[in-house]
Amino acid sequence: MSSALSFQSLRKTYGATVAVDDLSLTVEEGEIFGLIGPNGTGKTTAVECALGLRQPDAGTVRVLGMDPQEASSQAFYQRVGTQLQESALPDRITIRETVNLFASFYPSTADSEALLDRWGLADKQHASFASLSGGQKQRLFVVLALVHDPDLVVLDEISTGLDPDARHQVRNRLREVRANGTTVVLVTHFMDEAQALCDRVALMNQGRCVALDAPSALLDELDASYRVWFDAPSDFDLDPLRTADDIQSVELVDGHVQARGGDDLLTAVVHRLADANVSPNDLHAERATLEDVFLTLTDDSQLPTSSSPDLRD
Template sequence: MTVIEINDLRKSYQGRLAVDGVSLTVGRGEIFGLAGPNGAGKTSVVECVSGLRRPDGGTVRVLGLDPHGGDRRALQQRIGTQLQVAALPDGIKVGEALRMYASFYDEPADWRALMDEWGLTGRKGSRFAALSGGWKQRLFIALALVGDPEVVLLDELTTGLDPDARRTTWGLVRAMRDRGVTVVMVTHFMDEAEALCDRVAIIDAGRVTAEGTPRELIGRAGAASLEDAYFTLTGRDRA
């Protein structure tokens, strides 16, 4: 079943075309990756899907709803979002943040159970500023899930994390899918996309360059890894 449908999406900023005719579908219960270099348009696509930005052209439907019309509030009750520049006040405590976010939803998940599930109970009283990068990301995932969403949008979730925290976060993303949640994740790390995603769309200069399972893309490029396939499929040179 298709839960996200994007047709000919276009978005410009001050005359610069950031998203140039992107069309994609995402099925229920999969991890779908938007992979590509910084500035490729990936975040703009996710922001249009979430309703945070209005596209200049094309259509977006999430769970059959329009994120930019009269369906917006109903949709916000059914999706969770973790943005690239996510932050919380330094002094807010883990438990306070989860309780506050739960109050935004008509039928939230049990935020105390989420703390247990994501290993945050021992840090319930910890202030945001005192958390390591890995624990902050764990909290952001729990916040994205506190509305008991059907779809979660994750933007550059592991940027800035050390290798151990990064792999732990990968496990958390897989656990989201195991809950039955559809995950759309933005990444510029090809190893991350290869390890996590059921399907990947490689976006470059605002356009979808290639789409398929990691194995399909690797085979199409005759490459040894998705990172190698990326350079072949986009025609980019390695730095």
């Protein structure tokens, strides 16, 4: 695959604050790539450097082979689309007027009617910007980012203001965007969103990339990649579970028993409960999440060793 976006030793500071620190990663063409982590970890600063909105202090950035600081604005932004974390429009401008205005900036554009319909705005196209809900405004900015059918689109906190149903619809639309040939860089602190959508993710912490891989591969790196929950009698003895080889840890969480372990965790828990003649209530298993990966990697005592080079920059 060819590179759609690459950072090499990127560094950006604001006075004494280091926003991005020695960031190196590559986004391949045709993937949905997640730049994820809590607010304040340098995600937005990194993509603003990629979009030419900020000048890096050190390192290099290449977007579709172009240096965003040196490429002509016309050549660059004809191939790149963006929905920024914070954007605004005049209150009285309508959706239709906005889309027509943005489309006029480019020599060729996508079908704007189809875009509005796909993103659930066709019936609101004559509504003013001020009358839109937060979720509708977010979807409008996505439409504007896609109106010229870019090769790469950067979406920064796309789910802000969206209800659960709208978030589900957005995920489906983004898969369609990727299927149509556009590389998607998704900047988000919603790790469940990245886990559901992204081909690969970069976990950011304190301006650095602490993990870079497919979500499933990162989950497989955890020793305790599964959890089993159940309710048990108040006098239930946890010690037999703690001594089982396939159970890594057992604790009480909000009155519920939580066991952690690997692939054989559920079998081990069920066998130990049967041996103790205990019939648990609400027994269920779940896979760990990217949030668990992040919490593990940002605990210095749990960081992978040098034998796992893909997990740390």
